[in-house]
Amino acid sequence: MTTPAIILKAEKVGYTYEPPPGKPAEPALVDISLEVETGTILAIIGPGRSGKSTFLRLINRLQEVAHPGAMTGRILVNGFDIYSPACDPFRLRRQVAFAFDKPRALEMSIYDNVTFGPRLAGITAKSELDGIVEETLRAAFLWDEVKDRLSLDATRLSGGQKQRLSIARSLALKPKLLLLDEPCSALDPISTAAVEQALAELKSRTTCILVTNNTKQAARVADVTAFFLMARLVEIGPTARMFRSPVDKRTDDYLSGRFG
Amino acid sequence: MAVDDLRRREERIRLALLCLAFSSVLVLALIILFVFREGVPQILKTGIPAFLAGSRWAPTKGAFGIFPMIVGTVQVTLGALLIGVPLSLLSAICLSEFASRRVRTVMKPLIELLSAIPSVVFGFIGVTVIVPLVRETLGGSGFSVLSAALMLSVMILPTVTSIAYDALRAVPASYREGALALGATPWQTVTRVVVPAARSGLVTAVILGMGRAMGETMAVIMVAGNAVVVPTSPLHPCRTLTSNIALEMAYAAGAHQKALFATGVVLFVMIFCLNSLATFIVRRR
Amino acid sequence: MDPAVRTRNERINRLGIGLSYLVTAAVGLLLAAIVGYLLWNGWPRLSAAFFLHHPEDLGRGGGILPVILSTVLLGGLSLLIAVPLGVCTAVYLTEYTTEGRLTTAIRFGAECLAGIPSIIFGLFGFILFVVTLGMGWSILAGALTLACMVLPTIIRTAEEAIKAVPAGLRDVGYSLGATKSQVVWHIVLPEARPGIMTGIILALGRALGETACVIFTTGVSLETPMSLLDPGRPMAVHFYILAREGLSMEMAYTTALTLVGLILLVNVGAAWLLARKRSS
Numbered sequence: 001m002t003t004p005a006i007i008l009k010a011e012k013v014g015y016t017y018e019p020p021p022g023k024p025a026e027p028a029l030v031d032i033s034l035e036v037e038t039g040t041i042l043a044i045i046g047p048g049r050s051g052k053s054t055f056l057r058l059i060n061r062l063q064e065v066a067h068p069g070a071m072t073g074r075i076l077v078n079g080f081d082i083y084s085p086a087c088d089p090f091r092l093r094r095q096v097a098f099a100f101d102k103p104r105a106l107e108m109s110i111y112d113n114v115t116f117g118p119r120l121a122g123i124t125a126k127s128e129l130d131g132i133v134e135e136t137l138r139a140a141f142l143w144d145e146v147k148d149r150l151s152l153d154a155t156r157l158s159g160g161q162k163q164r165l166s167i168a169r170s171l172a173l174k175p176k177l178l179l180l181d182e183p184c185s186a187l188d189p190i191s192t193a194a195v196e197q198a199l200a201e202l203k204s205r206t207t208c209i210l211v212t213n214n215t216k217q218a219a220r221v222a223d224v225t226a227f228f229l230m231a232r233l234v235e236i237g238p239t240a241r242m243f244r245s246p247v248d249k250r251t252d253d254y255l256s257g258r259f260g
Numbered sequence: 261m262a263v264d265d266l267r268r269r270e271e272r273i274r275l276a277l278l279c280l281a282f283s284s285v286l287v288l289a290l291i292i293l294f295v296f297r298e299g300v301p302q303i304l305k306t307g308i309p310a311f312l313a314g315s316r317w318a319p320t321k322g323a324f325g326i327f328p329m330i331v332g333t334v335q336v337t338l339g340a341l342l343i344g345v346p347l348s349l350l351s352a353i354c355l356s357e358f359a360s361r362r363v364r365t366v367m368k369p370l371i372e373l374l375s376a377i378p379s380v381v382f383g384f385i386g387v388t389v390i391v392p393l394v395r396e397t398l399g400g401s402g403f404s405v406l407s408a409a410l411m412l413s414v415m416i417l418p419t420v421t422s423i424a425y426d427a428l429r430a431v432p433a434s435y436r437e438g439a440l441a442l443g444a445t446p447w448q449t450v451t452r453v454v455v456p457a458a459r460s461g462l463v464t465a466v467i468l469g470m471g472r473a474m475g476e477t478m479a480v481i482m483v484a485g486n487a488v489v490v491p492t493s494p495l496h497p498c499r500t501l502t503s504n505i506a507l508e509m510a511y512a513a514g515a516h517q518k519a520l521f522a523t524g525v526v527l528f529v530m531i532f533c534l535n536s537l538a539t540f541i542v543r544r545r
Numbered sequence: 546m547d548p549a550v551r552t553r554n555e556r557i558n559r560l561g562i563g564l565s566y567l568v569t570a571a572v573g574l575l576l577a578a579i580v581g582y583l584l585w586n587g588w589p590r591l592s593a594a595f596f597l598h599h600p601e602d603l604g605r606g607g608g609i610l611p612v613i614l615s616t617v618l619l620g621g622l623s624l625l626i627a628v629p630l631g632v633c634t635a636v637y638l639t640e641y642t643t644e645g646r647l648t649t650a651i652r653f654g655a656e657c658l659a660g661i662p663s664i665i666f667g668l669f670g671f672i673l674f675v676v677t678l679g680m681g682w683s684i685l686a687g688a689l690t691l692a693c694m695v696l697p698t699i700i701r702t703a704e705e706a707i708k709a710v711p712a713g714l715r716d717v718g719y720s721l722g723a724t725k726s727q728v729v730w731h732i733v734l735p736e737a738r739p740g741i742m743t744g745i746i747l748a749l750g751r752a753l754g755e756t757a758c759v760i761f762t763t764g765v766s767l768e769t770p771m772s773l774l775d776p777g778r779p780m781a782v783h784f785y786i787l788a789r790e791g792l793s794m795e796m797a798y799t800t801a802l803t804l805v806g807l808i809l810l811v812n813v814g815a816a817w818l819l820a821r822k823r824s825s
Binding site for chain 3: 062090091093097102106120169173
Binding site: 266269270273274276277278280281282283284285286287288290291294295298347348350351353354355358359366367369370371373374376377378379380381383384385387388389414417421445446447448450451471474475476477478481482502505506509510520521524527528531532535539 | 554555557558560561562564565566568569570572573574575576577579582583629630633634636637638641650651653654655656657658660661662663664665666667668669671672673677693696697700724725726750753754755756757760761781784785788789794797801804805808809811812813816
């Protein structure tokens, strides 16, 4: 039996936003340590302001682009410390993709949206791009709906379609890890189901880490669930066990709705 | 390493953009440098009091007193404000407080398009319409301070109206509701509550209108008469600082030309002080 | 309240509201009145010949072809210079720095520039471009001066357009591995393009109407400019000379009508662009 590879390892990760002048600094993350196996879906649940999205944005070094702050600890992707000076953040972001909560289409055709990442990375051969477009749109369960109108302006799609498009867009670079920040929060139940189905079929090729406010979604989709509360990781374990018999009382309280 | 190459390229782009961003500052510096370099020595040679207060402007004989022009500018500007500001204010009040949305969407663009009309066209209409009107109803040649003030007031209407409108709109609805709840009529609400509350924005509007009126050149040349005389009645002709420059620049040389630059310096300083005043008032609020 | 006072207040109220409506209507109708006046007087001479022929007898007859050419060259070249400078400034101010002394200085420069009257730009353009740099009275000198004049307008509108681009869109770019300049070029600028175009068109409208700063930099020659270093006479200047020298009122009216028509077209085009962007 082969030991499954660990694609992501967080070691005692802490993060503090730069405070406004005159105010004390409050940590957004304290002492987060966890491991994610390749080929699984990890769901991170927890009430608002627990640090879930901040943690996610640290994994593809998106956090540092717009928000000044201080990080402690290490994050290793496939054993490689992504905050070491030798790491190229641009290449990292192509291997660790990100899907946002609000569906956002770039103001260009569906085809150009999907090929945006690959074109920036230097892929120009039309045959290759065509292949990427079909493959990713199929994986996002959007191909059948748009295959005849790939040159349509993507901003004209519905919210659910845009969200699936953004997943296809993230997959175009064949990332090893896909991070999703509440991807279904702005979607209707049917679009949500389509996204969840896409994730389920995706995980064998692309490990997914999903932040969600919807515990039921975590129960449906994730192999492993982590519970964040007020900047700390309270509990992490196989989803079925977490929901059936959580170890920590706070986890139990949250899952039963005693607070939220 | 590829990362360092990318980072270096990004840094170079950032520096290039920084340099280009300074273009506006550079242009401002160049304007001040070149205009002042030509004009200030001439002012000093004539002597500041003689230049600013001297009433004799005879450049061929070396007399450079721009007092009549200063008075001309002041009179024409004040006249334009006296006529234009109440009208603009009333329009702004109507659009902001009383008019329905439909009226507003029609009227506001119409007024704003007025600012698109070039000043020479206004001057032309001034000559063909306003000057004869003044001549026939009030006497004189028609080319006068009054004609210029009338024309300028129309020219500053769109600017003052639109800024005043924004200032009035910025007053919170709660102010109006509070006044109405105390039994005030809409007109009383506007005049006693909203307008005072929008005071600083309205003052800015007036000052910007003043700046525009002071800086107007071609249109004023066409209607003001351009006599180098201190006007003692609104029906007298006058010459403004701007007209002075434009009229004589074509054939001025040597000290004469430098004196025109000096006139430009005075104008620049006056307008700069006005704009600083406006910014200061806005910041204080 | 004393009923006499109340009715007096109400009367003042009605008077005030009525007066403000009256004034507003009058002001709004001014534009129509001006355009109507020009149309009435300028229409007779308007014809294809007017646009395609050369002026005769100092402009008393013939057409305004070289004038149109000068106008196009001057407007086009000044935008060609001002737009990249202005957009780069706006990009730098919004994307590359945070508010601080540097941005305050740059904004101060742009605001001061916006308040300077055009005659001073004329003096400046004359002494720097025409005399010191030796360009003589030329389209080039005029275009450079006009570019300086419209720069603040372009900076302001470009900045607003770029600020209006939702922040999340930039994150999308970064998350796909783009560098900052790539995000700006491929995502932010295309998204801000309608707003920037509006600003450019407004600046064009302003440049077309300019006289004071052009007369002293581009000269007044009625000859067709063959190169950028030749003098020329754009429409506003031609109109001014016709009117002031009293050469031909008819031609003046028609030139004015053309000029105003062109500028109104430009402004309405800008407004239409903006409305189209808002609806999408």
